[in-house]
Amino acid sequence: MLLVMSPSAPSPQQPPSRRIAEELRKRIERGELAAGDKLPSERALAEEYGAARNTAREAVRILAEQGLVTAKHGKGVFVRQPQRLFRFGSDRYSIKNRETGLTPFRLEAKRQGKTARIDVLSITREVPPADIAERLQVSADDASVVHRENHYFADDEPVQIVSTYIRWGEAQGTLLMQPKSGPNGIYGRLEELGHVMTRVRDEISARMPTPHEAALLDLLPGVPVLEVLHTSLDQNGEPFEVTRYVHRADQTGLLYELPVEQPTPPEAQ
Amino acid sequence: MLLVMSPSAPSPQQPPSRRIAEELRKRIERGELAAGDKLPSERALAEEYGAARNTAREAVRILAEQGLVTAKHGKGVFVRQPQRLFRFGSDRYSIKNRETGLTPFRLEAKRQGKTARIDVLSITREVPPADIAERLQVSADDASVVHRENHYFADDEPVQIVSTYIRWGEAQGTLLMQPKSGPNGIYGRLEELGHVMTRVRDEISARMPTPHEAALLDLLPGVPVLEVLHTSLDQNGEPFEVTRYVHRADQTGLLYELPVEQPTPPEAQ
DNA sequence: GCTTCCAACTGGCTTGAGCCACTTACTGGC
């Protein structure tokens, strides 16, 4: 039983909304529509492609989901500007940076000519989330940690949400419970408690934001977040502090520079 | 002129589709709908909330965009399973791993009980993209590099797209132009050329996939990608190889473990 | 028992209509 194919339609039959989205994507990639340019209105697109407005609208939604364009209510749809990434380097943990008296965030902001702002949202004793408890080696059933939540801004735009967890037993009654944690910040206090930051472990993942995070970070549709689960290890290899960073991925990136372990001579340590 | 507010509606007036999406999200977070469970059908949701099917459908779309649920044509909409992350550790560059004879990817796959497959897609001389040329310190106007494109699979599921760039001048006529690049892979050959990998620099960002990447990686809506731009530096601090990794973020993560630079004693080296 | 077919379910996508909210520029009054 043979079916004769219609001689037309050599393409794999895409639905109209996707076809329109792809056409627009090509126009953007070819530079016919540059960053910042306004796309034709939904009604204009509909007419141009002989489709309903909803179909044109769906095409725009697809592009927005890909992070290519941004709609502004009452104004139009615009090609998104590729943002200069705010890089968080692995030297942000470097102790020598403390000598400047600036936190790594303020340092990086200054380097990029932006003003930094850090809001201390809360400092509370809490029951830790499971992943935190596991890494900090504390109980996930008791209020075994202190949680410091900070929000970071560059030029008054929210950039990252930072949640730091420290053992309650160590923080209790110290400056670690205060917004102003003293010289060299919390790492200064933790060092006084006998924890010298010797190694760090950063676990990195990416995902779409929760609605709560999207609101806090002022995120547009189609922008994921970078999540870094950071563990500080002291001179004995013991974890003494765990921090969860949630970055907006359209404005921030990470940079790790590290030495490569060379092969050990046979039989030697 | 005073307006008397209707005594109801204390909430900030969310549109129905978002309200439905939020209700469903709460049901999932409360565990009433567990991972793998099937949501009510679009038609059922519409009736339940007294809305049109399109509105219920929009609610489901919002959840899919957040990566919470996945629609399967003809079957239904299901709560997404949190996947065990395939972790790429910073020791993947460690030379001591070469002793096993396994590439880091095969090693990690074995550790997780999965079968690894690596497809060599192409090995071609090319004009490098601007970001690559800058990092490899070659011309972005000539065909100055060799581009090796590989696709990595775990249990036959695509996991990452890897594009490695090497200087054409060094690769020309060597095993670096061959799919089987000999003992210890390309790093073995590059070492013979006098480049001992001494430091690495990884630049990490997250974004939504292009349609092309989404197809290659078999990505569902609402799943971002992790992009790692990796530069290998030799004993002289010179870059000799740059690789772009594109990971699917729902199944992979990165792990960096590194020593913290201690403060240098004043005036000493 | 086996297979084939079909009905009823699922999501995928489009249509065309309508109302709302935000933005902009122009117009008219003062």
Place this chain on the structure above:
DNA sequence: GCCAGTAAGTGGCTCAAGCCAGTTGGAAGC
């Protein structure tokens, strides 16, 4: 000159209806 008002344009969102395409399970035929 200034300001208020308005009209026209934009996206945001919903509706009701319809057809298509996978999926599933049971009924009918062999």
